[in-house]
Amino acid sequence: MHARLQEAIVDGSLAPGEQLRDAELAERLGVSRTPVREALLELAQAGLVQATPGRSTVVAPIDPGALRDAQAVVGALHALAVRTATPRMTTRDLDAMRAANAAFRAALSAGDIDGALEADARFHRVALEVCANAAAAAVIARYEPVLRRVERLRFASDEAAASAERHDRLVALCAAGAADDAARLAESAWQSLTISPAPTEQDPS
Template identity: 70%
Template sequence: MPVPAETLPHRPLLRDEVYARLRDAIVDGTLAPDEQLRDAELAAWLGVSRTPVREALLELARAGLVRAVPGRSTVVAPLDETSVRDAQSVVAAMHRVAVEQAVPRMTADDLDRMRAANAAFAAAQRSGDPDAAMVADEEFHAVALDVCGNAAVRDVIARYEPVLHRAERLRFASHEGRDSVARHDRLVALCAAGDTAGAAAVAEQTWLSLTVPGRPETVRPDTEETP
């Protein structure tokens, strides 16, 4: 039969909803590193069948958030330096591209959105609320992603950024997260000045500076911020 002409209300595919719920549970620590993931238990928890859970676990494995362990089925992947470094090199490059493409198109309203998000981020830092800090940080970086309109960049970031969010959440709960406020301020200033190259470099360095909690933060010599 032909496809019906009427447009159905938009809603995420069930497997995407399951993926997002499991991803967020891993990022916020509800599902802890090395915890065994049984699809039947997850399906019961989420109120869905086992099929979308299995599909979501496959996607989470591709994103580096879960892994198969012989004799233990699937477990939450531990947060380690290698997984963070692998993801951050890709995510940092994509945010650089997003900012490069966004700066020439940014309006005063876009800059105001960035400033408001950073103000909310700073307030969350002062109050010791890592969850609110995560939301504000995503809103801040979403401005350039929205303005650049590059779907490929968005897709790549969506796939690999959750690994970094796990490290970010722990970092935002510590004093190290306060450094991000200053980086955000500098990024806004460079965007406002129309300095595409400078803004892109700061955007990239913001993500390259992220480290696994417990290890010292370093700035790579070839990506240092422009004075």
């Protein structure tokens, strides 16, 4: 339930400012209201939903402050993962990163933003899995969706090619065993995400 609602917010199916009525969502999803309420509470804690007591619950706008907070945490933990994983990476791990980046480029060329997001997630997941830090993975999973909303805008813009090039550099640094440089580059990928002052779902630039 949580994953389905989160995906709908990240992909824009549930737009910023849209009201979220637990009864309507429960009927649409074929479940009781209790898991919907629990999911909305978790999404509010992650910054994807705004819930005001006595008032309506809505999809949160893409907020610059929430973005900065998520960037600081997610970026630092991805850096930790890459720094830890780099000396442990095998040829198979590096090949998995290269394959994910190839899929990422192919999705961008086809205009498949959902495919690009999935391939980008696979790329970064390699280091997370190799480092085997469950605490880091759990915190990233909680706050990364805030950034994925902005990544969707990036991957639909002219900035998308720079992400693929950054992936290439990261693989090269990991292959060379340059753990600190790789960690800095991994962190910069998240810190470089920006939004316009008033983004809307109609304006993907």
